[in-house]
Amino acid sequence: MRLKGLFVAAAAGALLAGAGIVSALAATGDGSPGDANIAFVGRWDRSNASAYVPNWAGAYLRTGFTGTTVKLKQRNAIDLYYSIDGGSVQYIQNVSGTVNLTPSALPSGNHTLLVSYRVVAGSYSGDAVFQGLVLDSGARTLPANVSPKLVEFVGDSITVGTTSSKNALTAYGWLTGEQLGVRHTQIGYGGGCLVATADGCVSVASQFLKTGYSATSANWDFTRYTADAVVINLGTNDKSHGVSSADFQNGYVAFLKTVRGKYPNAAIFALETFSKRYAAETQAAVTTQNGAGDRNIYYVNTEGWLPSDGLSDSVHPNDKGHQAITAKLAPIVAAKLTTTTSPSPTTAGPSPTASRTPTGSTPPPTGTCKVAYKITNQWAGGFGGDVTITNLGSPITAWTLGWTFASGQSVTQAWNATVTQSGTTVTAKNVSYNGAIATGGTAGFGFNGAWTTTNPVPTAFTLNGTACTTS
Missing domain, CATH: 3.40.50.1110 (SGNH hydrolase)
Structure with a gap:
């Protein structure tokens, strides 16, 4: 009776899959559209559980995965963008079937994937239908790291x-x-x-x-x-x-x-x-x-x-x-x-006061600033960084933050600050709307960077020429 029950369950599963009702049977980690490890951001039509259709330009999916390769199962020809491990976005055109996103195998380990189907002025270029991922034997998806906001x-x-x-x-x-x-x-x-x-x-x-x-x-x-x-x-x-x-x-x-x-x-x-x-x-x-x-x-x-x-x-x-x-x-x-x-x-928008930043800077008293430097994402040869300055002293009207990178580290892009680099010395200055920091207040900026041998976190920062503590 137990063996018969197994056959009945297997047959029922096959019938459900044939009808396109697979989300209830999808296993977390298997790469199917119903895989809970895949985050579908934006408006996706999930009425067909075996084929999710993204709608509007901003829809995309994120997931993690193990192994060395990842392939995308597509129904018909489509143009799409993808990024692996936070690297540069790749654009491929007129692809269909099982689409290999890793023509060169990745190092064995954990990886991340982003996929966005191309939308041109409100209409898709091709057949934007996600039918799942194909991974290495024994590999699985991992939970996507996405913000709750x-x-x-x-x-x-x-x-x-x-x-x-x-x-x-x-x-x-x-x-x-x-x-x-x-x-x-x-x-x-x-x-x-x-x-x-x-x-x-x-x-x-x-x-x-x-x-x-x-x-x-x-x-x-x-x-x-x-x-x-x-x-x-x-x-x-x-x-x-x-x-x-x-x-x-x-x-x-x-x-x-x-x-x-x-x-x-x-x-x-x-x-x-x-x-x-x-x-x-x-x-x-x-x-x-x-x-x-x-x-x-x-x-x-x-x-x-x-x-x-x-x-x-x-x-x-x-x-x-x-x-x-x-x-x-x-x-x-x-x-x-x-x-x-x-x-x-x-x-x-920025307050009128914040938008009028004086050309000079007002140094805070010694030991009255704190800096939090965080690596938000890292991939082969590149990384994202986030820096938060806390003013523990008197109010300041403009700021310049300095630190020293290790050899091979560099800033390639920044926002909410103007960042320059000479050798390993990095200087970040406020932009028009975030120069003023009240006592106890904070200012922050982010950047993308590159690294070669290692990517350590700097341990010494100066704010307007005065040493800060780190956290």
Whole structure:
């Protein structure tokens, strides 16, 4: 009877698998779509348990895995991006079947994987369907290391990343999320409007409620994730479709109410469009909701964010433009993600005092500063770092932090600070919005770096020429 029961169970499992109902039978670690070790970030259609479909530009998956190789099971031809062990993003085109992501075998051990399917202005280039991973014999997936916080970016082709080098992955939403170390997703539609128009402009505000960009897409299940912050950048396209100022403002108020209804505790940021279209109406919509009692919605003035060479055409930012936007936006979002005080209605952004940094620096008294240096991620030849300065002395209005690297270590990219290096000596200076540090206050910045032989943590730091303790 026991043997018969085993046969019955096996047969039932085969029938369920044949019907596409495999998530209940998926084993953690097996690399199937239902594997709990794979984190699917963003809006994924899981109605077919054996084939998950990512929707919108910002959807991606992360997981860890053991062994020396990893392959991706694809249904039909697709273009996609992937990164292994935090390395540079690779782009492969027109691949299908069992796609080998490790043509050169990796060192035996634990690894990480990120996969994002290419989305171009709201439509997929190819068949974006994830059917699982193929690993070495005896290998398994490992839990993905993802933040509990999530930021959702809502917009049009600018949010999608159209005309930037890697589309969504080089757009300001993706860059901001990565810089903040949080999960992130981009709900963007090329050519989309805030308000649906008679000539066919799609309302992104309406599609925000959907699993995907298609008009026939199923309603999204908002219990699947909760955003801690939402960044809205809409209005660039409405003007050319004849949307009146009154209709736009009313539509924006309605959309803010919709977002608040889905994410009761999220900080909501309404960006002034980079083309300055409907700026007054956007700000008025925020003011209306602030006046109605929602004090966690912020209008973000984007004047001066884009450099003169930051556009690839008359509308879309290029890579430099998206990086410039990120440098301004990331600290604004970060401040509301980490705040523990009651929010107040305001125009979000650095305070006027913080934006006027004197050219000189005020040294703190000896022994009154502390530095926390953390390696956030490391891979062959590269790493990510995070530095937090705590001022334990008198208030300062500008800061310069110095330390010495070991031979072979270098900073390759930084944010929230201007970092230079001469030999092994590294100097980090505040940027316009984070120079002032009150007594007991902190300032932080992050960077990516390179290393050769070893990657030790520095043990000696100076703030404005005075030695600091480390933690």
